[in-house]
Amino acid sequence: MNTRREKDSLGYVEVPAEALYGAQTARAIENFPISGLRANPFLVRALVLIKLAAAKVNGDLGLISSEQSQAIQQAAQEVLHGQHLDQFVVDVFQAGAGVSLHMNTNEVLANRASQILGGNLGEYAQAHPNDHVNYGQSTNDVFPTAMRLSALLALHELYPVLESLTEGLETKAAEFDHILKSGRTHMQDAVPIRLGQEFAAYAVAIRRSKTFIAEASAGLRELGLGGSAVGTGINTHPKYRFAAIDLLAKLTGEPLIAAEDMRYAMQSCAPMASVSGALRTLALEVVRISNDLRLLSSGPNTGFREIDLPGLQPGSSIMPGKVNPVLPELTAMVGFQVCGNDAAVAMAVQAGQLELNVMMPTMAHNVLQSITILSNTLRELDHRCIRGITANEARCAFYAQSTVSLATALNPYIGYAKAAEVVKESIATGRSIIDLVREKGLLTEHQISTILDARAMTEPREKEDA
The missing domain is CATH 1.20.200.10 (Fumarase/aspartase (Central domain))
Known part of the structure; x- marks a missing residue:
């Protein structure tokens, strides 16, 4: 692999020659080969949106040059439109607070802004990850x-x-x-x-x-x-x-x-x-x-x-x-x-x-x-x-007519205890609740057709007259 040499506060680091990321991202790749999972696209998008807003406002306030502001904004817009996404390479399990992914973002935008301004990858004279992309900001x-x-x-x-x-x-x-x-x-x-x-x-x-x-x-x-x-x-x-x-x-x-x-x-x-x-x-x-x-x-x-x-x-x-x-x-x-x-x-x-x-x-x-x-x-x-x-x-209709809990509708008319006896007999004999109620003369035919109407049981209703 062709590489370029970059320096950060800890010393020199070899970075792939054509990478838009820089030294701190390269260190994170070495330090955190944990899951193989990369940042969710929505997180990358949010980070880049923040950098775009910061570059615009810092440029308007005269804190970075208008040229730097425009170049960083252009680089950010490119990412937001789907370019350079392969350059966000830090594992989701990384250093605390997200420093590594944050610097990955700063470096990608700084290197791309440098290219836009006519500079070379890894030089950062025209656009620096910390001094310009990250002006007035912290990972925190x-x-x-x-x-x-x-x-x-x-x-x-x-x-x-x-x-x-x-x-x-x-x-x-x-x-x-x-x-x-x-x-x-x-x-x-x-x-x-x-x-x-x-x-x-x-x-x-x-x-x-x-x-x-x-x-x-x-x-x-x-x-x-x-x-x-x-x-x-x-x-x-x-x-x-x-x-x-x-x-x-x-x-x-x-x-x-x-x-x-x-x-x-x-x-x-x-x-x-x-x-x-x-x-x-x-x-x-x-x-x-x-x-x-x-x-x-x-x-x-x-x-x-x-x-x-x-x-x-x-x-x-x-x-x-x-x-x-x-x-x-x-x-x-x-x-x-x-x-x-x-x-x-x-x-x-x-x-x-x-x-x-x-x-x-x-x-x-x-x-x-x-x-x-x-x-x-x-x-x-x-x-x-x-x-x-x-x-x-x-099948549904069969179960609706087979459930022994049809006897619940009998409670207001014959009482819970008597209805429970009907249920026990139904379970023991296999005979339906309706057949047993009719045989025992517990309800009239009219009452059977209304009180034990399965459809009517699916909504609140007033008690039927005896």
Whole structure:
């Protein structure tokens, strides 16, 4: 490999000759060969947006030259348009606080700006990673800002997926609203319910989860950019903080605000814990729903088989014709991963000391991964599974009439104890609740047709007259 020699505060480092990154990134590559995972694109985007805003504001304030400001902004725009992304090479598990990825960003933009200004890679006379790209900034205020901003950007990918999934479940709720089936509690027979009512409840769960996430994300919009090293704003212009955040708000379309207290925004990562917790809540809901889908479609001959899921691929290497509920299975596994990610975030959020929480790289990685895998998984669950579900109406109707909990409707007329006796006899003999009630003369035929109407049991109603 052809290399160039660069010097940082620790000495000389060999850097690939054509790389846009520099010495500190090269050291990070050597020091952190941990996972092979690179920074989430949303985190890179957020970092570059911050650098673009900083270059613009610092140029306007006369803190760097207009030529340097323009060149850095051009370099940033190139990255935002998809160029040079292969130059962001630091592992997601790296030095605390995200220093390595931050310097990776500074070096890429400085080297590209140098090229734009007619200089050579690695020289930095025209545009320096620290003195110009990073003017008035510190990892300690840039990375917390980028972490929050990247989560906001990534959530815009998740929200439409949740809206579509909600709509898909609501569509099935309407389609299945007429289908009666047995409810089940404790995995035992319960009173009748409509299949559409089950799906309507799933839709509400997803809609509520989206609301929880949106509410939790509000804290991400309060940014400590401008706090510099310890939240005091050292080496920053008094106007820089507010001007840079205002520009970021315009660039992203997010209602961003300057933190009430820059020290708080640097010390506390509670907003990341809140968002991660809301993502975990969504994960718990979709795991629960996916488990229901697996149960309801179990069979085909020895399970519930009240619904059929679209067949997507052969399910066994030895059993011919077997088709498995692969997307609900996938959804559950992704949900488990999101819960694990949340545990990692929680541990990281509580691990800060004094003026800085240095565990931010793992927070950013886990929250962004959770958003990404939930977005991708629920998109596929919606379009490849939910939209294609069909109901086995005859099977559902059989269970609706077979459940011994039909006797629940007898309570207001013959009392709980007498109804329990009917249930016991039904279980022991295999005879239906309706047959036993008729034989024992417990209700008139009119009452049987109304009180033991399974459809009527699925809505509140007044007591029938004797």
